[in-house]
Amino acid sequence: MNELLEKVFRGKKVLVTGHTGFKGPWLLAILHLLRAEVTGYGLAPETKPSLYYLIGGDRLCRSVIGDLTDREKLKQVVDEFEPDFIIHMGAQSLVRRSYREPLETFQSNITGTIHLLDVLRFYEKPCQVVIVTTDKVYAESGTGMPYQETDRIGGHDPYSTSKACCELVTECYRLSYFHPEKIDQHGKSIATARAGNVIGGGDWCEDRLMPDVVRAMSHGEAVRIRNPRSVRPWQHVLEPLTGYLMLGAHQSRDPAGSAEGFNFGPDLQDTLEVEQVVQLALKAWGSGRYFCEVDSHAPHEAALLRLDSSKAKSRLGWKPRWNAHTAVLRTVQWYRHVLEDPRDALDYTFHQIQEYFNTRS
Ligand SMILES: NC(=O)c1ccc[n+]([C@@H]2O[C@H](COP(=O)([O-])OP(=O)(O)OC[C@H]3O[C@@H](n4cnc5c(N)ncnc54)[C@H](O)[C@@H]3O)[C@@H](O)[C@H]2O)c1
Numbered sequence: 080m081n082e083l084l085e086k087v088f089r090g091k092k093v094l095v096t097g098h099t100g101f102k103g104p105w106l107l108a109i110l111h112l113l114r115a116e117v118t119g120y121g122l123a124p125e126t127k128p129s130l131y132y133l134i135g136g137d138r139l140c141r142s143v144i145g146d147l148t149d150r151e152k153l154k155q156v157v158d159e160f161e162p163d164f165i166i167h168m169g170a171q172s173l174v175r176r177s178y179r180e181p182l183e184t185f186q187s188n189i190t191g192t193i194h195l196l197d198v199l200r201f202y203e204k205p206c207q208v209v210i211v212t213t214d215k216v217y218a219e220s221g222t223g224m225p226y227q228e229t230d231r232i233g234g235h236d237p238y239s240t241s242k243a244c245c246e247l248v249t250e251c252y253r254l255s256y257f258h259p260e261k262i263d264q265h266g267k268s269i270a271t272a273r274a275g276n277v278i279g280g281g282d283w284c285e286d287r288l289m290p291d292v293v294r295a296m297s298h299g300e301a302v303r304i305r306n307p308r309s310v311r312p313w314q315h316v317l318e319p320l321t322g323y324l325m326l327g328a329h330q331s332r333d334p335a336g337s338a339e340g341f342n343f344g345p346d347l348q349d350t351l352e353v354e355q356v357v358q359l360a361l362k363a364w365g366s367g368r369y370f371c372e373v374d375s376h377a378p379h380e381a382a383l384l385r386l387d388s389s390k391a392k393s394r395l396g397w398k399p400r401w402n403a404h405t406a407v408l409r410t411v412q413w414y415r416h417v418l419e420d421p422r423d424a425l426d427y428t429f430h431q432i433q434e435y436f437n438t439r440s
Contacts, residue, residue: 080112080436081321087328088113094162096120096147096195097169097211098140101282104130105316106166107139108428109324118160120145120153121169130281133417133424147191154198161204164327167195168211170242175286177238188241189248196252196269205266207330209323210249214275214312214344214386215239225347225387228273228340246271246340259335268334272323274343275386278356278406279316280413280428288353292360293414295367302361302369305377307354312386314345315406317435318399325395341395344386349403359404363411398440409434 093110097103098119110117117140124131136142141160145152147169157165170188171177177184192210199206217226218233232247234240249271253259257267278289295302322343329337351359354371361367391397401409409431417424 080433083328084113084321084324087331088115088164088324090114090116091163092116092118092160093164093166094118094120094157094160095140096165096167096191098136098142099124099129099131099144100168100172101130101279101284102168102277102316102320104134104136104139104281105279105428106168106320106323107136108134108425109317109320109432111139112429112432117141118143118156118162120147120156122146126283128283128421130283130424133281133421134428135425147194148186150194150198153194154201157198157202162206163204164331165195165206165208166211166323166327167192167208170211171238173284173286174215174236174238177236177241181237184237185241185244188238189244192245193248196248199267200256205334206268207327207334208267208269209327209330210245210269210271211323212242212245212271212273213239214273214342214384216243216246216273218243223385225344225385226342227387228342228390253338257338259338262335266334268330268338270326270330270338271340272319272326272343273340273386274319274322275312275314275345275384277314277316277319278410280410280417280431281424288356289360289410292357293411296361296364297414297418302357302367304353304357304369304371305374307352307371307373309353310350311353311384312344312350313356313403313406314349314399315401315409315435317432318345318401318406319343321435322391322395322397325397326391329395337394341391342386342388343391343397344388345399345403347385349399349406350385351403356403356407359407360411363408364415400435400438400440
């Protein structure tokens with residue numbers, strides 16, 4: 080594992096919101112290897128299959144099934160658990176669903192984040208907090224230039240807008256209640272983390288590329304690609320999760336200096352078109368076909384997204400370890416392995432985490 084992360088997180092109390100989705104169970108597995116004590120707060124797993132159930136998430140954390148819109152319940156959990164760190168990932172995370180359910184998306188993502196930050200106003204212990212947003216918080220520039228942390232925040236669809244609001248709300252609470260210059264008084268370091276599209280084993284969400292690809296390949300069907308020319312910064316789920324933890328670790332050493340926004344994207348050569356990713360996945364699977372069927376009625380989704388992660392590299396020492404090819408290969412290997420032997424899901428997840436940390440960054 081990683082020496083710095085082991086040193087910082089061993090025996091520490093970490094509250095993870097959104098522990099029952101895709102990234103959550105991977106984070107629980109890493110924190111288990113780091114020997115942290117974890118409480119999870121989120122809704123019951125929604126997908127079938129569910130990565131949380133597959134890896135036996137209840138063995139890796141104390142799981143609280145609760146809604147972020149329930150401020151009192153969230154406050155009770157924070158007050159009882161007394162976390163040293165909070166990784167806030169709980170959110171309605173799907174763009175297309177956000178078009179169908181804008182109100183629910185705004186409530187979970189914006190109100191949920193406000194509730195967490197507000198609960199922290201009354202929490203007396205020091206705490207390092209990472210609010211997870213997305214690369215979609217940047218107002219579309221249309222230039223194709225990689226987004227930097229100083230670029231304008233803004234959204235088009237309800238999901239992106241909700242996450243852009245999370246950035247603004249966080250900034251508001253940071254300036255109003257958790258000002259870095261007054262860290263000695265309140266003890267809270269609040270940072271935000273913006274990552275790109277992630278892939279990895281165990282994602283079964285609707286309308287995401289790799290789950291669609293795996294569903295088709297495992298049924299021997301052709302993969303349907305909706306936006307073959309869309310370019311995304313593809314990265315393995317372990318990349319941003321390591322970034323969130325390195326940010327948290329940095330906050331614990333320099334709470335005032337790291338209470339800011341950080342990008343965690345892949346290297347620029349790993350921003351690939353959707354069609355290229357599907358080709359890589361089929362090659363890794365060993366067989367399969369695809370066809371492109373552009374949906375002309377599809378709601379707007381940003382076509383080109385690139386992130387400049389030089390700040391995370393220079394300030395946190397974070398760097399991607401797996402390029403897009405390896406990320407796709409490891410993802411396909413995970414699905415292949417676990418679909419064949421679901422009982423091995425947790426051990427294989429641990430195996431890939433070790434493999435990741437054994438790769439030089
Ligand atoms: N997956 C990606 O490609 C990606 C990319 C960038 C950012 N993100 C962000 O990372 C975070 C985790 O993403 P994911 O892929 O695991 O998402 P996911 O949809 O798989 O999981 C979302 C989690 O949030 C919880 N949640 C949703 N609404 C909630 C509510 N009202 N109250 C309590 N919990 C609630 C769910 O129960 C689940 O545990 C999200 O904040 C997402 O916006 C994801």
